[in-house]
Amino acid sequence: MSPAAPARGPVLPGRVTLVEVGPRDGLQNEARRLATDDKLALIRRLAAAGITRIEATSFVHPGRVPQMADAEAVMAGVPRDRGVAYAGLVLNPRGAERAVAAGCDEIGSVVVATESFSLRNQGRSVADTLADWARIAAIARGAGRRLTVTIAAAFGCPFEGLVDPARVVALAEAALAAGPDEIALADTIGVAVPTQVVDLFHRLRAVAGAVPLRAHFHNTRNTGYANAYAALTAGVSALDASAGGIGGCPFAPAATGNVATEDLIYLLDGLGVRTGVDGPAVAALAPWLEDALGHPVPGQLGRAGFSTVVPRADPRPPDGLEPGPS
Template sequence: MSALIKGFPEAVTITEVGPRDGLQSIAQWVPTEAKIEMVNGLLAAGLRQFEVTSFVAPRAVPQMRDAAEVLAGIDRSFGAELTALVPNAKGAERAVEAGVDAMVVFMSASESHNQANVNCSRERSLEGFREIVRIAEAAGIEVKGAIATAFGCPFEGNVPDSAVADLAKAYADMGIRRITLGDTTGMATPPLVQSRCRTLAAEVPGSDVTLHFHNTRGVGLACVYAGLLEGTTRYESSVGGLGGCPFAPGATGNICTEDLIYLLDECGVQSGVDGEKVAEVARRMEDLLGYPLPGQVMHAGPRLALKPRDAVRSSSGSAA
């Protein structure tokens, strides 16, 4: 089946980041068993790429203190790629011991956000990544590179294409081919997405780009649409729309996985994921957390989820 929109790819890959990016900023403790249940439920829905957890200092992100236990409890029979975010060499060593399939290193396109997020300069971040890559290569584990604030910084404003391209080139020089552009505070717009995608295609042609949007200003899926028109086939999203960077003012949830699947399904783009099964997991997470999640399809249902005529009250007025 071909995509229904001219220029769209026939299929895309979705990376589920809810277990890490979705849960990291939640103050209430989410039990380890619930995290494992969430991932296993999403595996059953067809997702095969996950950012499961992060090996950061527990004092910095307490929600991730059970990283190794979560990885140990996930059903590996599905053959999914389980990735963890690592901030430094110590985190990389812990990730290797826990049996991750891939690691993610991360830095910001803006200097000020990098200082706020990881308390060091971009140059120092890059220096540390070389040691992480060495540890990962010795263990036969791939490293991916994420660029936060790739579409704008809450402290500095606009981020030029050149700043994002320079970091992508620095990653490429380390042998990191898979690069994620992160919309940390929802500052992306369709024109910015077009510009970033075209710049990286021209200046870092060997890179495999993933787009990661937040819905802070309500245009997250519009940015996905722009990415699809550019031929980008990798996207990150979070079940129920969970998430938001704890070190960026104004950050809200990631684009919602089941909403993304709905968009793809309606456009004839294959993802291999059952959106209704993802919505079921989202509703279970909503019950667990005790407050509404921002996902829309999980509440409204798909477009053709018909209801009986007597499901709503009829108007009691008479025709004029």
């Protein structure tokens, strides 16, 4: 009797794009406000590590998110010699106009899946944010900017609990009518598990067609990395992450940090999924971040280091060509 063939796991892409959100989502919930020069130092080091998409700031009212009050100054100082696309988060048309004027390459906006959280996060009803999103999309398209919409609290809400997947899909369909270049689902409070992630992204794919899918996970309950893996099996091509795992939403109680960029790279390296990012270089940021923020960061690889036991994916594409999905 011949030996049984080894079991094969889900098909994974050959490459995934990491979107570094530390300078925005990572810093917006910090008690200590980093100086503009410190934010730019962080961005430069992330770019030097090979990150090609960085969410640099948000164009929101400084009274609501004072950590982002220097948005224009940050964008004026970002390095432009490394081919990085810089994104700005906006919540209304005025924010979109500011982001375009400041030179953002990408415009991101948010539609929250529940009324309670939408009112807390944006001070607007879901219907109003969808109307704002359509106007934001028109401004971004008119300026030739890449455009992403995120359905936030897609898996659970701190005020309303479990979110009906059918509601998320309906909101996604409405948001897709404005023609985004990418659509994301965010587990804003870190409650999802992999089965939910696979189910909801498969549902989203059914209505999104060829529009690329992106995922944003928080590791509040230690499921963020498993959820990132699950998202890749469901066709997601871009994953958000934050250096050191810092971050959280100031309007979502107990929503702790994002998945850590360096920890996620370690997982992806071991799976053979290329990111093009130097994971150890990102991990080396941990001491600097801890000193700048005044507290330890949640990420593990800054302390544990990259193991030589697990083979690392070659970050360089063969023969100078970008690999497509496997």
